[in-house]
Amino acid sequence: MRCPACKHSETSVLESRVAPQADAIRRRRVCDACSHRFTTYERVELQLPAVVKKDGQRQPFLLDKLLRGIFKAVHRRPVAPDAVYEFGRQLELRLAESTDREVASSALGDAAMQFLRQQDLMAYVRFASIYKEFPDINALLDELQVLAAGSPPAAEALAGFAEPTELAELTELTESLQRAKSEEPAPTGQVSP
Numbered sequence: 103m104r105c106p107a108c109k110h111s112e113t114s115v116l117e118s119r120v121a122p123q124a125d126a127i128r129r130r131r132v133c134d135a136c137s138h139r140f141t142t143y144e145r146v147e148l149q150l151p152a153v154v155k156k157d158g159q160r161q162p163f164l165l166d167k168l169l170r171g172i173f174k175a176v177h178r179r180p181v182a183p184d185a186v187y188e189f190g191r192q193l194e195l196r197l198a199e200s201t202d203r204e205v206a207s208s209a210l211g212d213a214a215m216q217f218l219r220q221q222d223l224m225a226y227v228r229f230a231s232i233y234k235e236f237p238d239i240n241a242l243l244d245e246l247q248v249l250a251a252g253s254p255p256a257a258e259a260l261a262g263f264a265e266p267t268e269l270a271e272l273t274e275l276t277e278s279l280q281r282a283k284s285e286e287p288a289p290t291g292q293v294s295p
């Protein structure tokens with residue numbers, strides 16, 4: 103990639119983002135010679151499978167929509183935006199490489215939850231509760247209780263999550279969910295990412 107200012111051939115990528123329509127990668131670059139900053143859009147020619155929702159409806163895969171949900175979950179959490187974009191890029195590539203013509207929306211939600219679980223437990227719980235990928239709120243509460251009880255799998259999940267403030271936040275979230283549950287007469291319907 104040549105610098106548009108001085109034509110030097112070496113430039114560095116500062117930041118990569120998937121463009122809103124998910125059909126291009128936007129990169130911020132800086133020239134190694136003159137430090138001129140510029141942006142490139144690299145088109146990705148991807149044949150992506152259709153997303154099949156739980157009710158059987160098919161729709162095009164919109165990476166941006168999934169990433170918006172993830173960014174909501176990682177708000178003010180120690181998850182680097184680049185890690186989220188990289189997850190999106192990898193997911194998109196995996197889908198493009200797949201020979202399947204369709205993918206279940208729940209599989210996309212699962213992939214996002216797996217990613218978040220590795221990144222940050224709180225973000226994972228938020229995402230799970232936003233998208234109600236758990237069958238109902240009781241299942242989510244069960245999961246939180248297991249996590250909070252410090253069973254062996256939870257101990258592993260909680261590694262790097264032992265800050266008292268974060269445990270307090272988790273407890274607070276559990277309590278607010280319990281309050282929400284007692285106010286809701288019945289669990290609401292499934293919402294797909």
Ligand SMILES: [Zn+2]
Pocket residue numbers: 105106107108109110133134135136137138
């Ligand atoms: Zn330059």
